[in-house]
Amino acid sequence: MTLKDVKEILEAEVLVGSDQLEKPAKTAFAADLMSDVLAFAKPDSLLLTGLTNPQVVRTADILDITAIIMVRGKKPSEETIKLAEELKIPILSTRYILFETSGRLHARGVTGCIEKVGGET
């Protein structure tokens, strides 16, 4: 699956990175807490979140996240968009809630970047 497929499945709007839709998307992590993203997300995964501040982009950059999917119709501030453009991190916005976003992607073969915590697989 690529970001382009993700866009279609989620009927998402591409806010940043329309030139990067060929990037592969196999795994994902979902959280509204950047502390948890830092502790558990893995590189080359999608980040599904309801947060929209610039720190989401910074966190995604540090972790080599493929793209940020903002759920519940959230739209980032101008500042967040600017930073994402500068750091070349795609942002997609979907109206689906986090549960639906995760479920729809999982049903199409996107898996969690880890399954559960503690054992690290």
Add this chain to the structure above:
Amino acid sequence: MAEPLYFEKSFDVEGGSFQNAGNVSGQIKGILKDLGVSTDIVRRVAIICYESEINIVSYAKRGTITLTVTDEAVKIETKDEGPGIADIELAMKEGYSTASAAVREMGFGAGMGLANMKKYADHLIITSELGVGTYVRMMVMNFQKILHPDLPSITL
């Protein structure tokens, strides 16, 4: 014979404002990539550096982050002027946090940062003085030295 790698640079971090939070860690990540440090090590250093930077922004007045790179290790040292940590062992516990509402609003304050730094660093030391500040020293071992055993050693 290849030249030994040695790089050192310090960065200022402003406390209290999220305006530039993460900027230094982003720069450090770029420097490590340019130096040819392996992807896995770049990622680990980026995470521990970012957690430290967010802590300085969240709790201290100001601080510095110093990056030192050799063929053997990447070292991140942070020194801040701030409240200090009363009980370091307690602060290391997952879930312990004194983060303000403003910090939580940015998505931080789960009490995971120090534990995460311990997880990704091969070596971590924290010292702190109440009312003065906090010092953190972290090392991630760089195994390029093993691939090029003829490189001279520089001890950090």
